[in-house]
Amino acid sequence: MVKNKNISLREVNRKNILKIIIRKGPISRIGISRMLNISRPTTSNYINELIEEGLIVEIGKSKSTNLGGKRAVLVDLNKKAFYILGVMIGVKFIRFSLSDFRLNILFQYKVQTEEWKGSKSVIKKIIDNINKIINDKQIVKERTIGIGIGSSGLVDSKKGEVIFSPNLRGWKNIDLKNIIENSTNIPTYIENECRVQAIAEKNFGLAKDFENIVCIKICTGVGTGVFVNNNLLIGNMGMVGEVGHITTNIEGDKLCHCGNVGCLETLCSMKALIEDITEDIKGSNEEEKYHGGELLGDDIYKLYKENDEIVTRNVEKNAKLLGIGISNSIKMFNPELVIIHGEVIKFGEPYLKIVKESVKKNTFPKVKNEYNVQFSELGENVGLIGVSYIVFNNTFNLEDTNLLGQYIIKKRIK
Numbered sequence: 001m002v003k004n005k006n007i008s009l010r011e012v013n014r015k016n017i018l019k020i021i022i023r024k025g026p027i028s029r030i031g032i033s034r035m036l037n038i039s040r041p042t043t044s045n046y047i048n049e050l051i052e053e054g055l056i057v058e059i060g061k062s063k064s065t066n067l068g069g070k071r072a073v074l075v076d077l078n079k080k081a082f083y084i085l086g087v088m089i090g091v092k093f094i095r096f097s098l099s100d101f102r103l104n105i106l107f108q109y110k111v112q113t114e115e116w117k118g119s120k121s122v123i124k125k126i127i128d129n130i131n132k133i134i135n136d137k138q139i140v141k142e143r144t145i146g147i148g149i150g151s152s153g154l155v156d157s158k159k160g161e162v163i164f165s166p167n168l169r170g171w172k173n174i175d176l177k178n179i180i181e182n183s184t185n186i187p188t189y190i191e192n193e194c195r196v197q198a199i200a201e202k203n204f205g206l207a208k209d210f211e212n213i214v215c216i217k218i219c220t221g222v223g224t225g226v227f228v229n230n231n232l233l234i235g236n237m238g239m240v241g242e243v244g245h246i247t248t249n250i251e252g253d254k255l256c257h258c259g260n261v262g263c264l265e266t267l268c269s270m271k272a273l274i275e276d277i278t279e280d281i282k283g284s285n286e287e288e289k290y291h292g293g294e295l296l297g298d299d300i301y302k303l304y305k306e307n308d309e310i311v312t313r314n315v316e317k318n319a320k321l322l323g324i325g326i327s328n329s330i331k332m333f334n335p336e337l338v339i340i341h342g343e344v345i346k347f348g349e350p351y352l353k354i355v356k357e358s359v360k361k362n363t364f365p366k367v368k369n370e371y372n373v374q375f376s377e378l379g380e381n382v383g384l385i386g387v388s389y390i391v392f393n394n395t396f397n398l399e400d401t402n403l404l405g406q407y408i409i410k411k412r413i414k
């Protein structure tokens with residue numbers, strides 16, 4: 001990263017024009033000049049430069065006003081100007097996406113993680129796929145401004161390191177940012193997958209209008225991403241809100257991969273649910289129905305929809321335990337909204353109803369309003385949306401009020 005402390009007023013103005021267009025575009029030149037309090041001719045000059053460089057485009061005219069004023073030409077970000085590459089490293093799959101400059105996902109696909117082969121093999125797979133995407137077209141290679149990566153486990157986003165990812169074999173102190181940057185020469189940003197999902201919800205999902213949110217993900221493990229007063233919480237070593245590792249069963253003997261026993265994750269993750277159901281069907285004379293005890297998530301959703309007694313009982317227990325986890329996070333972070341992510345969404349509304357009842361039962365009884373707990377509506381691409389936004393935000397420093405920030409865009413054009 002290049003540090004430029006002697007950034008000129010011209011560059012500051014150009015950057016601020018871009019920020020306004022990102023937030024308010026399509027917008028007229030006069031609208032921008034008013035917002036920045038710089039003259040119309042000066043604003044227009046900068047805008048013409050940015051159009052020439054391909055960063056912004058003219059996209060038609062504003063609606064005519066009642067006063068019969070002239071219709072202004074509107075400018076907006078050129079969505080074809082740059083690309084952003086997204087990667088989400090999950091226990092089962094690694095997802096890849098390419099987004100345009102307006103963060104529309106142009107395409108996405110997934111490959112099996114095969115985490116049991118160890119970190120080197122997984123990292124190689126990531127680099128190979130990134131290279132495949134950027135080398136597919138020359139224009140993508142030239143114009144990819146950043147790679148955003150979401151990973152499960154403890155992530156130091158400042159250093160770009162995955163400190164420890166218990167569900168991925170051999171992931172300990174992996175300097176992922178440097179590894180990817182060294183092999184692609186593209187700026188790379190790393191974040192924890194649950195914080196990525198919270199970022200996506202905050203900017204594009206259910207949490208857009210809320211300041212305090214908890215996103216809780218239930219898949220192989222249980223993780224959370226938390227915003228308090230609009231700030232994403234990270235904490236020492238990125239461990240804020242590890243609800244999955246709150247001791248929930250003090251008499252439990254199930255060892256969690258974190259080294260403790262009785263963690264919520266050992267009780268209500270998808271992994272725990274499958275283990276519990278497998279235990280209960282042992283000796284069942286309905287071998288075929290339960291696939292000989294080798295159940296996958298999809299089998300369980302199907303059996304739940306069919307009201308299978310053993311599966312339903314365990315899924316309901318899982319929902320109640322998740323409700324306890326959520327009620328603990330409500331007491332800790334006092335969110336206006338809790339958003340559930342992950343595979344459990346497939347259990348649908350009956351599951352959510354039990355979670356909500358459990359939350360209500362286990363949270364302060366004197367609070368009249370029901371706690372707002374919902375399933376995410378962003379779908380499977382939630383992580384890819386989040387990591388793409390992280391790249392965009394880091395490139396423009398959108399939340400940075402220091403006008404003398406870096407001007408990475410200009411550097412990468414030349």
Ligand SMILES: [Zn+2]
Binds near residue numbers: 258
């Ligand atoms: Zn644990």
